[in-house]
Amino acid sequence: MAKRILTPIDGREQSEGIVPVxxxxxxxxxxxxxxxxxxxxPERVMGAHGQTIAYVDQxxxxxxAxxxxxxxxxxxxxxxxDV
Incomplete structure (x- = not known):
């Protein structure tokens, strides 16, 4: 059987459905x-009037996180x- 199992998680609730399997x-x-x-x-986050709300690094x-x-x-x- 497999020694390592790579499990992609994409941020959707449905992707966590594979975890029990x-x-x-x-x-x-x-x-x-x-x-x-x-x-x-990501690109910088812009407000409705074109002002920068968050820079790429932020x-x-x-x-x-x-x-x-x-x-x-x-x-x-x-x-x-073991994870």
Whole structure:
């Protein structure tokens, strides 16, 4: 069976539906799970009148933090599995 299972998480609730299946496979085979969260590089966020609300680095920091929080949430569902 697979030694490593790559599991993409895309930020939608539906993508987390695969987590119980991955957990069962990993437990049964003694596999390691690798979680992957990818998002596009953001552009600056503009307001209605063309003013900059958030710069690219600020938006990247926000998206990175949100992605890490999401991965931590999924990792908690994989208790007892090497992630």
């Amino acid at each position: 991955v957990a069962a496979l990993a437990r049964g085979a003694g596999s390691t799970v690798r979680l992957l969260r990818v998002f596009p590089v 938006e990247m920091t926000r998206l990175t 949100a992605g890490l929080d999401e991965l931590a949430h999924v990792e908690a569902q994989l208790d007892g599995i």
